[in-house]
Amino acid sequence: MSQYAIEIRGLSHDYEPLHPAVHDVTLSLRQGTWVAICGQNGAGKTTMVKHLNGLLKPTSGAVMVDGLDTRQASVAELARHVGFVFQNPDHQIFCATCREEISFGPRNLGEPDKVIHARTEEALAWFDLVPYAEHPPALLSYGQRRLVALAAVLAMQPSILVLDEPTVGLDAASAEGLLQRIQDIHRRGCTIVLVTHDIALAARYAQEMVIMAQGRVLLHDRTRPVLAQPEILQRADLEPPQITHLCQSLSHLGLPKDATTVQEAAKAILAQLRRLP
Amino acid sequence: MTLSVDLYCPGRSWLHRLDPRTKLVMAACGVAMLLAMHSVALIAAMLVLVHLALVSARIPWARIKAIWQLTAPTMVLIVLLGSLIGPHQGPNLVTLWGWGVSVAAVANALATALRIAALALVISVWLFTTSQSTLVRGLVALGLPYPFGLALAMALRFIPAIAASFHTISDAQRARALDLSKGGPVRRARAYVPIGVAVIITSLRAAENLSRALSARAFASDTHHTELLTLTFGWRDAAITLGTIVIATAFLWARWALGLGASPLGL
Numbered sequence A: 001m002s003q004y005a006i007e008i009r010g011l012s013h014d015y016e017p018l019h020p021a022v023h024d025v026t027l028s029l030r031q032g033t034w035v036a037i038c039g040q041n042g043a044g045k046t047t048m049v050k051h052l053n054g055l056l057k058p059t060s061g062a063v064m065v066d067g068l069d070t071r072q073a074s075v076a077e078l079a080r081h082v083g084f085v086f087q088n089p090d091h092q093i094f095c096a097t098c099r100e101e102i103s104f105g106p107r108n109l110g111e112p113d114k115v116i117h118a119r120t121e122e123a124l125a126w127f128d129l130v131p132y133a134e135h136p137p138a139l140l141s142y143g144q145r146r147l148v149a150l151a152a153v154l155a156m157q158p159s160i161l162v163l164d165e166p167t168v169g170l171d172a173a174s175a176e177g178l179l180q181r182i183q184d185i186h187r188r189g190c191t192i193v194l195v196t197h198d199i200a201l202a203a204r205y206a207q208e209m210v211i212m213a214q215g216r217v218l219l220h221d222r223t224r225p226v227l228a229q230p231e232i233l234q235r236a237d238l239e240p241p242q243i244t245h246l247c248q249s250l251s252h253l254g255l256p257k258d259a260t261t262v263q264e265a266a267k268a269i270l271a272q273l274r275r276l277p
Numbered sequence B: 001m002t003l004s005v006d007l008y009c010p011g012r013s014w015l016h017r018l019d020p021r022t023k024l025v026m027a028a029c030g031v032a033m034l035l036a037m038h039s040v041a042l043i044a045a046m047l048v049l050v051h052l053a054l055v056s057a058r059i060p061w062a063r064i065k066a067i068w069q070l071t072a073p074t075m076v077l078i079v080l081l082g083s084l085i086g087p088h089q090g091p092n093l094v095t096l097w098g099w100g101v102s103v104a105a106v107a108n109a110l111a112t113a114l115r116i117a118a119l120a121l122v123i124s125v126w127l128f129t130t131s132q133s134t135l136v137r138g139l140v141a142l143g144l145p146y147p148f149g150l151a152l153a154m155a156l157r158f159i160p161a162i163a164a165s166f167h168t169i170s171d172a173q174r175a176r177a178l179d180l181s182k183g184g185p186v187r188r189a190r191a192y193v194p195i196g197v198a199v200i201i202t203s204l205r206a207a208e209n210l211s212r213a214l215s216a217r218a219f220a221s222d223t224h225h226t227e228l229l230t231l232t233f234g235w236r237d238a239a240i241t242l243g244t245i246v247i248a249t250a251f252l253w254a255r256w257a258l259g260l261g262a263s264p265l266g267l
Helices: A045-049 A098-108 A113-126 A142-154 A172-187 A199-205 A223-227 A230-235 A242-249 A262-275 B020-036 B040-056 B061-085 B103-128 B132-141 B146-174 B185-191 B193-216 B235-258
Strands: A004-016 A019-030 A034-038 A060-065 A082-085 A160-164 A191-196 A208-213 A216-222 B092-096 B099-102
Touching: A004 A045, A004 A191, A019 A045, A019 A060, A019 A191, A019 A216, A034 A045, A034 A199, A045 A160, A045 A191, A082 A142, A098 A113, A098 A142, A113 A142, A142 A160, A142 A172, A160 A172, A172 A191, A172 A199, A191 A199, A199 A223, A208 A223, A208 A230, A216 A223, A216 A230, A223 A230, A242 A262, B020 B040, B020 B103, B020 B132, B020 B235, B040 B103, B061 B099, B061 B103, B092 B103, B099 B103, B132 B146, B146 B193, B185 B193
Parallel strands: A034 A191, A034 A208, A082 A160, A160 A191
Antiparallel strands: A004 A019, A004 A060, A208 A216, B092 B099
């Protein structure tokens, strides 16, 4: 089996002739990595990731997911491998209870009742949704609806999880809670593809970053080397996290250009202060 | 994917510049005349006139073709069935397996089929050259209560949004392994239930938010309000409206008094 969960070769996609939303993208993402796809609105992030579960088919090029060619496989087949959490949870929710909502995906995969029950209960417990198991999901708060949408996708046990702007509309505490859960899922070996325009969020969690602008990949590398190249971020109309920006501005004093957390920056500043005579 | 139900083709032709009420009168008179006509020749003449109007308004040929494509299956069905089961009067045009197809039946079916296309095109002249906001404003000016006009305008405005929402929700459910292409018609129809329910929930939520946003912006149906879009019924509109009403009245009188256009084969 390939070491890559996702292999994209020369992918282009046109919604309209001669106006490619994604243009000649080549990318290989290793299994078990947390990758952030960053770029401004219209950069082609969502168009690109919609190829991962076959919702879009390439105009040219190819996308391989867990060794499956997405041009040949159906969306239903690919759903076994790729879980896709949409930006708006309301686009997913329709059942009368959270329990039914979460079991919908495994049922579509044709899993036995025993497996469906076990996965549903595990997902409910994992996301603290047991008290709401018999509640209509449409009547829960926005943050809880997001958790239901995520739980419903995870109950399908995909090896790759694609999250399209998962923290939009959430307060800081809810966003943090959600990301902690995604981190737990990542620790279990799941490949995470996080689509976001929030580079600070990506810097905190992602191991690798893909910077996109105008349908093209400008850079794909580990998170720190990406953050250390502000000129590339600027080309994608992205700003590095404030703490990274501060350290880059003071790099002539010996601060690292790729610091991503306040703690890291404080440690570097203290080290420099100790060196003072 | 482009999703739009707005038939309006922007432009500045003489038809675009007419008051929406004038165009409504033209469409209504055209419909009344077509419903009274049975003559293939007269309906064909009306079709030529409507096409001339559309061409003079610079409506793209693709839009006109789309109307023909939309009506074509019904027209073909009417001609086929109408010819076979129509009135057995006069000479036969052809005999199929002992079943006589009369000239009158074919002409009658042809007149009905052409009338459908002509009706669709007459109404298209109005819709192709009138923006949704002007159309609704015109209806309000003709006496439609303002809240109904606003509701109609918003309904028209949100049809593309709901269509886009349907598309996104289909993607979201397909991503959860919902297969919309498997099985017979009943199974396929049932597969659309999760999408339909989610669309309804999303639409209700949007409607609730919209009503709150309207209230927050001081909307109340019983208060006096000013208009952003003012309509001008000029001398050109008055002349065309009067001319259209006179022609339509004269035709309807000739139709009932003199039998003009009453026979599919005659004038």
